[in-house]
Amino acid sequence: MSSARVDRKGPEDGVTYVMYHGTTSANARLILASGFRQSSGGMLGPGVYLSRDLDKASRYPIDHPEDDRVVIRVRVNVGKVKAIDRQNHPLQKTWHDHGYDTAWVPPNCGMVKSGLEENCVWDPKRITIIDTIKPKPVQGAGGSAWGYR
Template sequence: MSVQFSGWEVVDDGASFPGVELQPSQKPQNRGVYTMYHGTSVASARIIIANGFKQSSGGMLGRGVYVNHVVFKLHVRVGRVKRIDKDNHPMQFTWSTQGYDTAWVPPNCGLKAVRSGLEEDCVFDPKRVKVVGILEASQTPKDSGVYTMFHGTSVANARLIIANGFQQSPGGMLGKGVYVSRDKKKAERYPLKNDPSNRVVLELRVRVGRVKRIDIDNHPMQYTWSTQGYDTAWVPPNCGMKAVPSGLEEDCVFDPKRVKVTKPVNKSYDIRAIMSSWI
């Protein structure tokens, strides 16, 4: 039996040595325990919480669970891991019969079945997968709510933001505002053209105010929501908008005063380190 999921950060590595932290492009260590994510429908989420995971009848890595809309946060014991990184891999559907517990498709490996380029994983035994929470980014932000969100930027811009606060971007897919997301994976991608060593993810406290859902291309309020009584525009994950090819959640907050930095989340940075390196 198998479970399909994607996205991880290390919780505990029981393999070669403890404390290993993986980037999304790094292979999970054999016998490691990771935080991962699984998307499903609301109805299926209720069944999973009550009864645990079940197999699907098939998929790009064989039998597993392939669904969307609600995103579970999981603890996964990956066991022995097999890398599947090309079309028609000789073990694409048979890895579980050859001593492996998990199949891993690395990001941007060129498999036609993974158009997004994001990593994909399949765990054979559902007992290795435990639900520990629901990812907030898959749920509609409530009006007047206060949320933890994330913003990816360069080291230089992080210094300016920490010192002076956010400024409105002059434009973007949702018009003027501060672009943020409750999905840390989204923020980690930015700035898109920067080397990873020049990226900082800031953790934020965001007062969303009144929220407008923008979930289709050419939405009539895509650029005008802020003039019609809304404080935040929300693009839900996997809504199909062409401007969000990653399928990850996007938010735009019109008033920068609604966004407050709480800390950088990169382990290699803290606020004092960023500010002390100012030249």
């Protein structure tokens, strides 16, 4: 069992964490060659979508063959963190405009179907790639792919 799943406490301001990003093998090659780029949108607006929970990242991209999924393991200095703990949160897509570097969706708060945590990091320069790993086998891979690429 992943320790991040048990730990309902969010990332603390200014701390560096190991996180995971699930993607296709082709996208992984591009990311490894030129780094992460901010998405144009998503559930939390623009940014790089990551999770401290390997189970979460292993599900992405949803509806993509499991044998072509790759998880990129990264180190992230989260900077100033804002918890977005419900749909239609007033800062759901504007957290960065209010001085936050990372938005964190707590597990089981109703924002994502899987009930697993999610983070959106505004500035890709906060992310250092460690390596790539195989995704964990996914059981019952329900979940929401909003903005997570």
